Amino acid sequence: MDINLTLIGQTIAMIVFVWFCMKFIWPPLLGAIEERQEKIAEGLAAADKGQEKLEQASAEAEQIVADARKQATGILDQAHARANEIVAEGKADGVKERERQLAAAKAEIEQEANRAREELRGQVSAIAIASAEKILRREIDEKQHGDILGKLAAEL
Amino acid sequence: MASEGGHGPQTSSEYISHHLQNLQVCKDEAGAWVWNECAGNPIAINVDSMFWSVLLGLVFVWMFHGVARKTSADKPGRFQALVEIIVDFVDGSVKDTFHGKSRLIAPLGLTIFVWVFLMNLMDLVPVDWIPLAAGAAGIPYMKVVPTTDVNVTFGMSIAVFFLIIFYTIKNKGVLGFIGELTLHPIAPPLKGPGLIAAPFIIAFNFILESVALLAKPVSLSLRLFGNMFAGELIFILIALLGIYQLPLHFGWAVFHVLIVTLQAFIFMMLTIVYLSLASETH
Numbered sequence A: 001m002d003i004n005l006t007l008i009g010q011t012i013a014m015i016v017f018v019w020f021c022m023k024f025i026w027p028p029l030l031g032a033i034e035e036r037q038e039k040i041a042e043g044l045a046a047a048d049k050g051q052e053k054l055e056q057a058s059a060e061a062e063q064i065v066a067d068a069r070k071q072a073t074g075i076l077d078q079a080h081a082r083a084n085e086i087v088a089e090g091k092a093d094g095v096k097e098r099e100r101q102l103a104a105a106k107a108e109i110e111q112e113a114n115r116a117r118e119e120l121r122g123q124v125s126a127i128a129i130a131s132a133e134k135i136l137r138r139e140i141d142e143k144q145h146g147d148i149l150g151k152l153a154a155e156l
Numbered sequence B: 001m002a003s004e005g006g007h008g009p010q011t012s013s014e015y016i017s018h019h020l021q022n023l024q025v026c027k028d029e030a031g032a033w034v035w036n037e038c039a040g041n042p043i044a045i046n047v048d049s050m051f052w053s054v055l056l057g058l059v060f061v062w063m064f065h066g067v068a069r070k071t072s073a074d075k076p077g078r079f080q081a082l083v084e085i086i087v088d089f090v091d092g093s094v095k096d097t098f099h100g101k102s103r104l105i106a107p108l109g110l111t112i113f114v115w116v117f118l119m120n121l122m123d124l125v126p127v128d129w130i131p132l133a134a135g136a137a138g139i140p141y142m143k144v145v146p147t148t149d150v151n152v153t154f155g156m157s158i159a160v161f162f163l164i165i166f167y168t169i170k171n172k173g174v175l176g177f178i179g180e181l182t183l184h185p186i187a188p189p190l191k192g193p194g195l196i197a198a199p200f201i202i203a204f205n206f207i208l209e210s211v212a213l214l215a216k217p218v219s220l221s222l223r224l225f226g227n228m229f230a231g232e233l234i235f236i237l238i239a240l241l242g243i244y245q246l247p248l249h250f251g252w253a254v255f256h257v258l259i260v261t262l263q264a265f266i267f268m269m270l271t272i273v274y275l276s277l278a279s280e281t282h
Helices: A006-136 A142-155 B012-019 B047-069 B078-097 B105-124 B129-136 B150-182 B193-239 B242-279
Strands: B024-027 B033-035 B044-046
Touching: A006 A142, A006 B044, A006 B047, A006 B078, A006 B105, A006 B150, B012 B193, B044 B047, B047 B078, B047 B105, B047 B150, B078 B105, B078 B242, B105 B150, B105 B193, B105 B242, B150 B193, B150 B242, B193 B242
Parallel strands: none
Antiparallel strands: B024 B033, B024 B044
16 A cells, blocks of 8 residues: 555556557547548448439439430321321322322213214114115116215214 | 355455555665555555456447447447447537637547446446455455546546646646635725725735635546545445345445446536636636
8 A cells, every 4th residue: 555666667567558559559549430431431422423313314314214214206297197198198099099090981982982872873874875876776876866965974 | 134154254345445455565774675564654555446447448448449440330339339329419419518729628528437437337246256255365454336436536636637737737837736726705995095905815816816726626526535435434334244234235236336336427517617617718
């Protein structure tokens, strides 16, 4: 319980330990702690940034999808319009073709009819001439009345 | 009695005083070094206190330096995490209290806290174990808790005391230090007829402030010493109770864990506070 040299010994021991701690223990430990704190702060900031970027990217993606959808709708509308147009064109063509064919048929029919009429006329006139000849053989000289008969045949 | 296997039959008071006796070596009047006959001799060393205190200091240095040497910021191990919690705790305490810039204060606080804690922790080793082992090895006395030795606590508080003076002079100058001792708490009149009273006022201030200054290391060391000595003494008294000591010892040990930590913390905190007061400029 007396005060003795232990006191000085303890003071010296304390100075040595504190010096050692100050020199070799405290700086690396605190350095590591501070470095880690910095790293954690950086990591959190990076995570925040990443989150922000993710939000930005998803907004962008949404925008792109919306654009694409709009474009697709546009294309679809265009295609519909084009299809309608094509159908209308086809219809118009069909009508035209039908009319053309109709006209051709009519023309052919007319031609045929004309031809038949011509033929008929020839035959009728021949028959008329023949019948007239038969009738007139007795009374009319064929040579005398031939021009009149020809005129008749032409009028038929 | 807990003295079975000791040195034959003992009375309670012999048992207690044996436990409170340091292992000492000193120089007697003839100039020779003698063991354990040192009562009242100031040229003596308490070998057991020094041994345990230096050993525990080395344990502190070994543990913390081991971590500090291979410390990494990336992946702390469990032990590194523990050490870093302590370091961070001390660093926080220092930063809260001490606003100046000093490379010394924080390591000083860490050393004091851990070292005093480890020395106090020796109190939890059952009081007979190490003395009996030492007795078996032929060492007559062995007091294992260095902080129950007033020399050890005074040794540390005197180092703190000199640091207080050093910081005061460093931050306020020699004149500032002298002024702090003489011009407070009553400001002496500097002119007029009151000038006659100035020397008395300065003398009064000096006495008052000297006591206040000296009270810092004294209270710092006696607080720690008193707490640990009383705790140790109660452990010794409990050890005298025979079989009933077990629940009592457990209860007191649990309570003592608190005191051990608290006293270490108080010693560190007051050191920081005193040094921050010393370096504050008004």
